[in-house]
Amino acid sequence: MPHKPRTVAGVEVTPLCDAVGPMGDSIRRPLAELFPGSNAPDEAWILHFHCYLLRDARGRTTLVDTGIGAADSPAASWAPVPGTLAGELAAAGVTPAEVDTVVLTHLHSDHASGAVADGRPAFANARYVLQRDELDAAGGPMLDRVITPLKDHLHVVEGQSEVAPGVRVHLAPGHTPGHQIVRVGELAVTGDLVLHPVQLADPAVRYLYDDDQVHAARTRGELLDALRAEHAVLATAHFADPFVEL
Numbered sequence: 001m002p003h004k005p006r007t008v009a010g011v012e013v014t015p016l017c018d019a020v021g022p023m024g025d026s027i028r029r030p031l032a033e034l035f036p037g038s039n040a041p042d043e044a045w046i047l048h049f050h051c052y053l054l055r056d057a058r059g060r061t062t063l064v065d066t067g068i069g070a071a072d073s074p075a076a077s078w079a080p081v082p083g084t085l086a087g088e089l090a091a092a093g094v095t096p097a098e099v100d101t102v103v104l105t106h107l108h109s110d111h112a113s114g115a116v117a118d119g120r121p122a123f124a125n126a127r128y129v130l131q132r133d134e135l136d137a138a139g140g141p142m143l144d145r146v147i148t149p150l151k152d153h154l155h156v157v158e159g160q161s162e163v164a165p166g167v168r169v170h171l172a173p174g175h176t177p178g179h180q181i182v183r184v185g186e187l188a189v190t191g192d193l194v195l196h197p198v199q200l201a202d203p204a205v206r207y208l209y210d211d212d213q214v215h216a217a218r219t220r221g222e223l224l225d226a227l228r229a230e231h232a233v234l235a236t237a238h239f240a241d242p243f244v245e246l
C-alpha cells in the first residue's frame, strides 16, 4: 500500500513504493565504499525505490519518476525488478491513462524504466518532462528502450520550469548532467540529490555512482542549505521514510 500522503499548497503528495531491496551483486558495495568518508554503518544498504504522485484539487496528476520497471527492464541487472508502481498507483485510485504529466528526475534505470511498458509509453496521455542536458547525455539501453519509444511524448525543459499548475522543476546537476528536482509548495521531490541519510548529516559526503561527484556534492550542499533555510520537506527516492522535514 502507498505510504500516507501529505498535502502541500493544495496538492496531495503520495509516495508510491515501487520496490525495496539491496543492490544486485553487479554493483553492490559496503556502505562505507558507496559513501566514502561517511560514518555509515557497516551493513548492506536496503534501498527503497519511491515514486511520487502529485494530485491537485482539480484532479490533475503529476507522477515524479517511474521506478525500476518490468522483469526485463534496463534495471534488471541490479535492482529488485519487477517494480510494483502500477499496483501502488491503482491503490491510490489513479489509472495510468489518467496521469497528465510525468517528471523524470533523471535517466537512471531505477527512476525511468517504468516510463515505458511493452515498448510503448506506460502513461499514454502524459507529457514526459526531462531536462535538455539529460536528454543530450542519454545513451545505451535508456536511450534505445526508454527515450526512443517516448519520443513524441517528451517535454524537454532547460533549468527552471512550471510543468503543471504549482509544480516546478529545477536543474540540480552532478548525479547526472541533467538531474532535476521537483518543487510544490514547501516540498521538494529530490530524486538522487540525496541518496542516503548520511548525506543529510554531511552534504559533502560523495556517492560512488554520481556521474560527477564534485559537482554533485556542490549542488547538494547549495540546495540543502537553501531548503533548510525555508524549512522544506524532502520527498526522497531511496530513504526508508519517504518524507524528511528539514
Ligand SMILES: [Zn+2]
Binding pocket: 106, 108, 175, 192
Ligand atoms: Zn540515480
Ligand SMILES: [Zn+2]
Binding pocket: 108, 110, 111, 191, 192, 237, 238
Ligand atoms: Zn536512484
